[in-house]
Amino acid sequence: MQRGNHTVTEFILLGFTGDPVMQLVLFVVFLIMYVLTVAGNTSLIVLISNDSRLHTPMYFFIGNLSFLDLWLSCVYTPKILVTCISDDKSISFAGCLAQFFFSAGLDYTECYLLAVMAYDRYVAISKPLLYSQAMPIKLCVFLVVASYLGGFINSSVITKKTFSFDFCKENIIDDFFCDLLPLVKLACGRTDGYQALMYFLLSSNVITPIALILASYLFIIATILRIRSTQGRLKAFSTCSSHLVSVTLYYGSILYIYSRPKTSYSFDTDKIVSTFYTVVFPMLNPLIYSLRNKDVKEALNKLLK
Numbered sequence: 001m002q003r004g005n006h007t008v009t010e011f012i013l014l015g016f017t018g019d020p021v022m023q024l025v026l027f028v029v030f031l032i033m034y035v036l037t038v039a040g041n042t043s044l045i046v047l048i049s050n051d052s053r054l055h056t057p058m059y060f061f062i063g064n065l066s067f068l069d070l071w072l073s074c075v076y077t078p079k080i081l082v083t084c085i086s087d088d089k090s091i092s093f094a095g096c097l098a099q100f101f102f103s104a105g106l107d108y109t110e111c112y113l114l115a116v117m118a119y120d121r122y123v124a125i126s127k128p129l130l131y132s133q134a135m136p137i138k139l140c141v142f143l144v145v146a147s148y149l150g151g152f153i154n155s156s157v158i159t160k161k162t163f164s165f166d167f168c169k170e171n172i173i174d175d176f177f178c179d180l181l182p183l184v185k186l187a188c189g190r191t192d193g194y195q196a197l198m199y200f201l202l203s204s205n206v207i208t209p210i211a212l213i214l215a216s217y218l219f220i221i222a223t224i225l226r227i228r229s230t231q232g233r234l235k236a237f238s239t240c241s242s243h244l245v246s247v248t249l250y251y252g253s254i255l256y257i258y259s260r261p262k263t264s265y266s267f268d269t270d271k272i273v274s275t276f277y278t279v280v281f282p283m284l285n286p287l288i289y290s291l292r293n294k295d296v297k298e299a300l301n302k303l304l305k
Contacts, residue, residue: 010090011186012172015083016271027084033283034077040286041066041073044296051299057135058124058239061117062289064144065246068113069282072106075099076278080176096178101159103177103278107254108205109151114247115209116143118216121240126223154205161197175271177278181257206254213247242289249284253277 016026048054048063079099083089091099123134162180165187175182184194220240227233253276290296 010092010171011096011178012089013079013083013091013176013178014172014174015080015089015176023084027081030077030080030084030279033279034073034081037073037077037279037283038070040283041070043300044286044290045070047296047299047303051302053295054299057120057131057137057140058117059295060137060140061113061120061144065110065113065117065289066286068106068110069285072103072110073279073282075102075106076177080279083176091178096173096183097159097163100162100178100183101155103179104158105148105152105155107151107277108154108201109147110250111205111209111254112147112150113144114243114250115212115216116147117243118213118247121243122216122220122223124239125220125236151205154201158197158201161194165194176275179274181270206251210251217244242293245288246281246285250277250281253281 015023017023044066045063048059048066076099079091120135124131127134158180162183165184167183167186168188171186173179173182173186180198187194217240220236224233224236227236253273256273257270290300
């Protein structure tokens with residue numbers, strides 16, 4: 001593909017470090033996290049699918065979140081592992097485009113899905129006796145499909161805009177994957193419009209879901225405060241605690257990277273933060289939703305027996 005006066009056929013991913021010993025250490029660390037991510041999310045999906053007690057809207061959304069995290073980890077981690085142990089740090093132009101498209105689409109989808117899960121918790125707490133009727137399976141499927149559509153439509157827009165730039169500078173990406181900011185750094189010509197587009201996508205894919213989550217939790221808090229017994233309040237709040245942890249960790253890392261002014265970008269710091277939502281968060285989610293969940297523990301015990 002022709003770009004300006006240069007033919008860009010591949011990019012070079014610098015990764016985290018050039019030290020061979022540290023690369024080996026990082027390979028082992030990322031391999032362990034990848035195995036835990038695949039095992040944890042796959043196990044949660046199997047448990048939810050096989051145990052009839054987990055066939056509720058809440059676990060339907062948790063199962064879809066596990067599927068998203070499983071897919072997301074496969075977009076990032078295998079390439080990280082190859083980069084750590086191989087002298088070849090290159091990624092083809094088409095491979096970079098595909099990684100960019102799927103990572104953006106899955107990240108945006110997860111933003112929407114977390115907002116859907118907040119609404120599900122509101123319905124469960126405010127209408128406990130009518131929960132199944134208020135959240136029928138058709139509505140749950142529609143909300144998940146809408147999350148995917150919204151995520152990948154926005155991903156198509158940002159991918160088309162990003163890879164329409166002329167990459168007339170060097171082809172070295174100072175990161176461990178094909179991300180927005182390192183690619184923009186390599187582009188020549190004016191990128192002012194791109195900055196505006198990025199803020200628009202940030203508001204539509206991150207700020208809007210956050211607003212929906214906050215609104216849901218305001219209604220949840222109002223409902224919990226109307227519960228007379230302290231035990232009832234604690235039980236109602238405990239059903240939201242796992243989701244609150246997920247939202248805080250996921251949105252916190254994304255906002256830190258993409259909501260700052262262009263002049264304050266630090267690629268070394270951003271590598272560490274982006275590692276959290278690309279690699280660490282998909283590994284933690286199964287633990288967050290299962291360690292304090294009695295139903296999941298019982299389903300696991302039943303499966304093991």
